Amino acid sequence: MIHVTIYNEFLHEQNNEKIRAIYPDGIHMCIKRFLECDDISVKTITLEDVQNGISDELLKGTDVMLWWGHMAHEKVPDEVAKKVQQEVLSGMGIIFLHSGHHSKPFRLLMGTSCNLTWREDGDYERVWVVKPAHPIARGLGRFIYIPEVETYGEPFDVPEPDVTVFIGGYEGGEVFRSGLCYRRGNGKIFYFQPGHESFPIYKIPDVQTVIRNAVRWAYPDGRAAIDCPHVTKPGTEG
Amino acid sequence: MIHVTIYNEFLHEQNNEKIRAIYPDGIHMCIKRFLECDDISVKTITLEDVQNGISDELLKGTDVMLWWGHMAHEKVPDEVAKKVQQEVLSGMGIIFLHSGHHSKPFRLLMGTSCNLTWREDGDYERVWVVKPAHPIARGLGRFIYIPEVETYGEPFDVPEPDVTVFIGGYEGGEVFRSGLCYRRGNGKIFYFQPGHESFPIYKIPDVQTVIRNAVRWAYPDGRAAIDCPHVTKPGTEG
Amino acid sequence: MIHVTIYNEFLHEQNNEKIRAIYPDGIHMCIKRFLECDDISVKTITLEDVQNGISDELLKGTDVMLWWGHMAHEKVPDEVAKKVQQEVLSGMGIIFLHSGHHSKPFRLLMGTSCNLTWREDGDYERVWVVKPAHPIARGLGRFIYIPEVETYGEPFDVPEPDVTVFIGGYEGGEVFRSGLCYRRGNGKIFYFQPGHESFPIYKIPDVQTVIRNAVRWAYPDGRAAIDCPHVTKPGTEG
Amino acid sequence: MIHVTIYNEFLHEQNNEKIRAIYPDGIHMCIKRFLECDDISVKTITLEDVQNGISDELLKGTDVMLWWGHMAHEKVPDEVAKKVQQEVLSGMGIIFLHSGHHSKPFRLLMGTSCNLTWREDGDYERVWVVKPAHPIARGLGRFIYIPEVETYGEPFDVPEPDVTVFIGGYEGGEVFRSGLCYRRGNGKIFYFQPGHESFPIYKIPDVQTVIRNAVRWAYPDGRAAIDCPHVTKPGTEG
Numbered sequence: 002m003i004h005v006t007i008y009n010e011f012l013h014e015q016n017n018e019k020i021r022a023i024y025p026d027g028i029h030m031c032i033k034r035f036l037e038c039d040d041i042s043v044k045t046i047t048l049e050d051v052q053n054g055i056s057d058e059l060l061k062g063t064d065v066m067l068w069w070g071h072m073a074h075e076k077v078p079d080e081v082a083k084k085v086q087q088e089v090l091s092g093m094g095i096i097f098l099h100s101g102h103h104s105k106p107f108r109l110l111m112g113t114s115c116n117l118t119w120r121e122d123g124d125y126e127r128v129w130v131v132k133p134a135h136p137i138a139r140g141l142g143r144f145i146y147i148p149e150v151e152t153y154g155e156p157f158d159v160p161e162p163d164v165t166v167f168i169g170g171y172e173g174g175e176v177f178r179s180g181l182c183y184r185r186g187n188g189k190i191f192y193f194q195p196g197h198e199s200f201p202i203y204k205i206p207d208v209q210t211v212i213r214n215a216v217r218w219a220y221p222d223g224r225a226a227i228d229c230p231h232v233t234k235p236g237t238e239g
Numbered sequence: 240m241i242h243v244t245i246y247n248e249f250l251h252e253q254n255n256e257k258i259r260a261i262y263p264d265g266i267h268m269c270i271k272r273f274l275e276c277d278d279i280s281v282k283t284i285t286l287e288d289v290q291n292g293i294s295d296e297l298l299k300g301t302d303v304m305l306w307w308g309h310m311a312h313e314k315v316p317d318e319v320a321k322k323v324q325q326e327v328l329s330g331m332g333i334i335f336l337h338s339g340h341h342s343k344p345f346r347l348l349m350g351t352s353c354n355l356t357w358r359e360d361g362d363y364e365r366v367w368v369v370k371p372a373h374p375i376a377r378g379l380g381r382f383i384y385i386p387e388v389e390t391y392g393e394p395f396d397v398p399e400p401d402v403t404v405f406i407g408g409y410e411g412g413e414v415f416r417s418g419l420c421y422r423r424g425n426g427k428i429f430y431f432q433p434g435h436e437s438f439p440i441y442k443i444p445d446v447q448t449v450i451r452n453a454v455r456w457a458y459p460d461g462r463a464a465i466d467c468p469h470v471t472k473p474g475t476e477g
Numbered sequence: 478m479i480h481v482t483i484y485n486e487f488l489h490e491q492n493n494e495k496i497r498a499i500y501p502d503g504i505h506m507c508i509k510r511f512l513e514c515d516d517i518s519v520k521t522i523t524l525e526d527v528q529n530g531i532s533d534e535l536l537k538g539t540d541v542m543l544w545w546g547h548m549a550h551e552k553v554p555d556e557v558a559k560k561v562q563q564e565v566l567s568g569m570g571i572i573f574l575h576s577g578h579h580s581k582p583f584r585l586l587m588g589t590s591c592n593l594t595w596r597e598d599g600d601y602e603r604v605w606v607v608k609p610a611h612p613i614a615r616g617l618g619r620f621i622y623i624p625e626v627e628t629y630g631e632p633f634d635v636p637e638p639d640v641t642v643f644i645g646g647y648e649g650g651e652v653f654r655s656g657l658c659y660r661r662g663n664g665k666i667f668y669f670q671p672g673h674e675s676f677p678i679y680k681i682p683d684v685q686t687v688i689r690n691a692v693r694w695a696y697p698d699g700r701a702a703i704d705c706p707h708v709t710k711p712g713t714e715g
Numbered sequence: 716m717i718h719v720t721i722y723n724e725f726l727h728e729q730n731n732e733k734i735r736a737i738y739p740d741g742i743h744m745c746i747k748r749f750l751e752c753d754d755i756s757v758k759t760i761t762l763e764d765v766q767n768g769i770s771d772e773l774l775k776g777t778d779v780m781l782w783w784g785h786m787a788h789e790k791v792p793d794e795v796a797k798k799v800q801q802e803v804l805s806g807m808g809i810i811f812l813h814s815g816h817h818s819k820p821f822r823l824l825m826g827t828s829c830n831l832t833w834r835e836d837g838d839y840e841r842v843w844v845v846k847p848a849h850p851i852a853r854g855l856g857r858f859i860y861i862p863e864v865e866t867y868g869e870p871f872d873v874p875e876p877d878v879t880v881f882i883g884g885y886e887g888g889e890v891f892r893s894g895l896c897y898r899r900g901n902g903k904i905f906y907f908q909p910g911h912e913s914f915p916i917y918k919i920p921d922v923q924t925v926i927r928n929a930v931r932w933a934y935p936d937g938r939a940a941i942d943c944p945h946v947t948k949p950g951t952e953g
Binding site: 086087090103109110111112113114116117118119120122124152154156158160161163173174175183184185186226227228229230231232233234235236 | 800801804817823824825826827828830831832833834836838866868870872874875877887888889897898899900940941942943944945946947948949950
């Protein structure tokens with residue numbers, strides 16, 4: 002069983018009628034519904050939950066976390082962000098969705114500004130598969146077509162990724178590295194660009210396929226902090 | 240003084256009137272003219288020259304080679320391709336232009352098929368700067384605009400690059416990693432996508448800037464083969 | 478079921494009494510015995526087999542190939558080496574063992590000389606785990622101890638790896654990147670340094686663990702050549 | 716002119732007689748003396764200086780910073796660490812020395828724990844050159860010999876580096892990635908392991924050569940923050 006925890010700040014869906022119409026019970030519930038299956042179980046938490054902290058029990062019991070935030074990154078306590086970072090370094094997988102590029106845990110894990118260029122014109126995007134045999138691209142064709150998106154553009158200030166799985170091309174001609182894999186400490190990280198709240202992007206089957214694949218890919222290979230032991234000379238341990 | 244040698248197969252310009260009109264004395268002469276300056280000297284060679292081999296003297300005297308080929312990759316002798324590969328491993332810089340992705344030396348250095356997806360509709364391309372402070376992007380704005388190009392698309396079967404400097408976005412929505420840096424052995428390699436023979440792309444100032452920057456970037460940091468020495472235990476050499 | 482094919486040139490074991498004493502029926506048979514289990518089946522081939530070619534059927538039916546060669550790299554036909562390279566690019570996993578660093582398929586896939594520094598004094602080696610949660614390091618402690626080895630030293634002329642899983646430290650103070658992961662095309666490649674024929678290294682349980690782990694890691698994520706299609710503009714396919 | 720600023724916490728040299736005997740006026744002054752030359756000017760700052768902050772003027776006027784800290788990492792204010800991180804992302808080069816692996820700016824830039832294994836037995840180390848033509852290895856032989864060091868061992872919890880320039884091998888058989896290059900944002904980062912305060916390591920000519928080379932390598936290619944602009948559709952800017 003893969004234990005997934007979805008964090009969604011869950012503000013747009015409550016504050017904006019148009020967005021509520023798309024995701025009546027929140028983006029997290031939409032994702033939960035398409036993820037849950039025989040061997041994937043899903044918990045969800047929102048900004049309200051994490052504002053007073055996040056329990057060790059929850060983190061230790063999570064194999065893969067998903068993170069969706071946008072307008073309230075700063076309201077996530079620093080201590081929560083640091084605990085999430087530490088847990089990833091100990092092996093927990095994590096998937097940052099869309100505007101999660103500016104979330105505290107992503108910035109802590111990348112070490113860079115994670116800035117990018119953007120506009121919001123409802124353009125279409127084609128998310129091109131750069132690594133056709135990568136497990137995260139399994140089941141896709143040459144590209145994913147998304148009829149309406151927020152456009153993100155380069156430069157995207159992140160470290161050179163381990164693998165560039167997807168690159169998006171937008172109606173206006175911009176490009177953006179839309180699907181990026183990183184290994185940090187013992188954990189695996191995937192950033193996936195599609196998912197602007199104003200359009201029903203998480204209802205697109207190919208987008209759901211990517212997130213499902215990414216959950217399986219990010220499942221921990223091992224779970225332990227890399228610590229800083231004082232050791233004795235090899236051969237003199239006895 | 241930086242000693243550059245440009246290889247251009249020089250067939251299109253002789254066989255096709257439209258292309259001859261753009262590059263009357265060959266792509267190599269166009270590039271030579273904009274590259275040559277106080278501290279860059281340029282030699283040129285063509286398919287006719289290399290069909291009987293390439294001299295050690297020429298290679299050892301070359302700091303950075305440029306390679307443009309398209310329809311006659313297979314006519315470049317295997318021995319020439321291997322010598323170029325060896326010289327790059329010994330430190331010579333090399334810049335592969337456009338359809339040079341399928342040239343023998345590039346394939347030898349990458350170890351992959353170097354296949355890609357393509358169409359030729361005269362679309363425009365925007366070559367986006369992904370690494371704004373990279374020495375190869377010096378002097379550019381956010382993107383290079385190329386009014387008419389051959390479209391190249393992902394997947395581009397090359398190893399994950401050391402640095403992705405440019406990504407191109409095309410009129411039709413395709414994307415392509417247009418500017419890629421690699422270090423192999425002691426040498427530096429840059430692949431740069433723009434340069435289809437049917438359009439006057441090497442006359443665009445920003446394209447010239449990139450090639451000029453890349454020549455300076457690819458200049459050898461050192462020049463020696465990495466060999467395979469039999470050694471004695473450290474401390475017992477004397 | 479994971480279908481493994483082991484290539485072993487199988488000359489030392491026939492020509493040298495001391496080595497035959499260690500591996501009476503060949504290194505390949507030793508590896509076959511510890512690899513075979515409920516879900517791993519193993520075929521073996523030797524230099525004699527491949528000198529007249531290698532069948533498509535064998536390659537297509539192989540999920541992961543292991544390659545051990547040393548004194549007869551040049552006797553492997555170029556066409557065999559190229560077919561192996563192509564199959565890796567199409568997704569077949571491959572594990573190069575010890576002196577396989579100089580084999581033709583490894584050099585073709587790396588694009589570099591694959592040279593290294595060496596001496597043969599029967600020193601001990603500690604193979605240190607650099608990535609403790611990597612699937613290839615599963616089940617190991619901090620290091621693998623190998624009482625007698627051939628010493629390999631840096632510089633090792635290979636492309637910067639995707640992941641450095643192991644680094645070896647030798648009695649004489651040398652170091653060597655002993656376990657390296659690469660992705661090329663659709664295939665996964667692992668290089669593993671231990672395995673000199675003069676010592677019973679493949680009988681060490683931790684070494685067996687690594688090879689077993691690597692076979693599972695290298696299992697194809699997908700199996701198809703990345704080709705070079707001529708396409709039409711997206712949206713105009715119909 | 717390259718403007719270097721050296722940060723040294725400067726506590727060991729004041730608190731410990733043995734260390735003061737090695738570096739009477741501090742590690743920073745030793746490094747300053749061997750670095751300063753016609754085109755390199757050096758400023759120095761200590762923990763006392765940064766405890767009340769660090770001026771924008773100093774950072775903007777620094778091309779390359781060196782960072783030596785050990786026992787008082789936590790006394791460096793968070794705001795100072797963040798400003799240093801931001802300045803690196805804007806292009807300032809930085810070199811972290813020895814125990815600087817646990818400094819706040821290094822951990823912020825790496826995003827990982829930066830933990831490692833260690834012991835302090837006064838063993839010798841050989842720092843092996845992995846990339847012989849890299850500009851940071853210019854002028855060195857096959858290795859740097861350091862008669863007495865603090866031993867650092869793998870796993871070293873940092874992101875996979877862009878280039879592994881050096882790997883150290885210790886008397887006890889441990890190994891450690893001793894010289895690592897990273898690009899983050901517009902800035903270049905080099906980590907260099909030698910430099911334990913209890914031994915006169917910065918007086919070894921080869922160690923001085925590496926630091927001098929690294930300063931030249933880390934010099935900014937450009938100097939500007941990568942920001943997060945809201946843009947209009949390309950072609951509609953006018």
